[in-house]
Amino acid sequence: MTAETGRLRAAVMGAGSWGTAFAKVLIDAGTPATLWARREEHAAAINRAGCNATYLSEVKLPPELHATADPAEALAGADLVFIALPSQMLRTHLQRWIDDVPSGAMLVSLMKGIETGTAMRMSEVMAEVTGAGAERLGAVSGPNLAHEIAAEQPAATVVACTDEAAGLRLQAASANPYFRPYTNQDIVGCELGGAVKNIIAILVGIAEGMGFGDNTRASIITRGLAETTRLGLALGADPATFAGLAGLGDLIATCASPQSRNRTFGEQLGRGRNPHELLASLDQVVEGVATSRAVLDLARRTGVDMPIAEHVVRAVSGELEPAEVLRSLMSRSRKPERPAG
């Protein structure tokens, strides 16, 4: 906490488009924030140019924003540690930083994925690595395309924490005139909503790449949200979360956006690109690819039927052609919208 103002201090760990945009959100909310970048030259370039030319080139960053490649410097004195790394890298990095995270600091996930192998949500990984209790673990999730938020377009989001008071602190630290956070105590639902939407976005992309239009997209989104909700129920989430900003809201924004890497990846598959060649050619992570396997793993452990996740795993592995994916999903037996029982 800063002595002069009593305000909380933040570290944002990860200088991709969303980490960078979120650091700007915090500063515009009056919360001092330091941005950690993995590469020394990237941190130096951000400080020199006052913008993130690599991932968010169109936006001038606030002059108060300082970037560093030294995790100890970024974390020093932080009350709130926001983490925006590729999901599958969280554990390794957090283990490295563990001695520099101030005791008592809150750890907040800006990530949307499930760890492969363990099938853990990001806050579960943070808890396991650091030993932090539920009152120190949070997540931010919602319809938040980084480039639009950085351009100060009005957006709503959810700040999730099991502990109500901690959630209110997160809300106060991030609310500004263009960014409107709602509190939600269902962190399980918020994290699942964000992770599964990347899988659904891949299927939406596949359908679009094949030339299908708005009806097909809307049907996939609707049925995708239904299977996300079934998974959430089995894991103790509140079903209402999936109808909210971190479920539906995020899903719609992602599936509509040409900015979504997951949707765009699916679109290329739908146009006939080979998934393995395509992945090898990309220099950014497509979260839905690894997460689709982890989610299917969760679904099997809990006995939940998730046909969309299953078909995406098969499309991404190259086992099913895009046309077969859609045909197989459409030809399931005729039934009521919500089976009884």
Added chain:
Amino acid sequence: MTAETGRLRAAVMGAGSWGTAFAKVLIDAGTPATLWARREEHAAAINRAGCNATYLSEVKLPPELHATADPAEALAGADLVFIALPSQMLRTHLQRWIDDVPSGAMLVSLMKGIETGTAMRMSEVMAEVTGAGAERLGAVSGPNLAHEIAAEQPAATVVACTDEAAGLRLQAASANPYFRPYTNQDIVGCELGGAVKNIIAILVGIAEGMGFGDNTRASIITRGLAETTRLGLALGADPATFAGLAGLGDLIATCASPQSRNRTFGEQLGRGRNPHELLASLDQVVEGVATSRAVLDLARRTGVDMPIAEHVVRAVSGELEPAEVLRSLMSRSRKPERPAG
């Protein structure tokens, strides 16, 4: 029923884009259908050209489809009467046809609106005018953009009827390889979902006309669905319906589509057009305009807070400028996503 095949016979009353596309859906499902057009020359042109040049010009209609401007001819022997008129015209037309509707025929709404003055759903108007019981009243609603369905793009929908057996008959009469109907016994929810989405689409259009992007649209859709669900709960609908194809699905398809008249109307408002001049210049009905007043009426009677419907009514009447509409909606007090209580 046809003597030779035992199949149900259908009349589709209304030859706009959706009525015409739905007549094709029925014929492609093996259900003989006659299409009624309001104007004699329109019916004749459809029969002559084998297409509906006015509303669905790009699609060749099945040769079996016959159009007529004589309601008695269209209705003769019909087991299923689908109605696709502008919502505010339903009562007047139905009163005219009443003697020609075969006794026992099912009346199925393809419309998405609420009657002004009475605040009645379409199936309520049908019940009041004809005296039909719940087992003879149905509605079809879902993410069903007419032009995409006519092009045989795969789509899912809901056929709603309180009576399960009647719902299954509707499902069998309309299912074909590109059109996948799910049954749902919650006709109240299905009709409300379809009606309110046209109001939300106007606000989405306003935001887009002002230059806002995917985050803003996703936030409006999410909060709009939340207020639709609140209204539905107050009127005895099943909240799960709003998370399904007739709620969320239809809403997403409409809000994404340049084909939606409601969205396009909002977009023009967002660009600064005067609502009264704009309405006077259009030759098709914008359902959300009249329906927004009727829904607000319903909301007030039931004590439900519907800020989006209220702001759309004020924008459409010219009382609020588009920029004020968005500012007023964004600046409501900071709160939890789902207030306790």
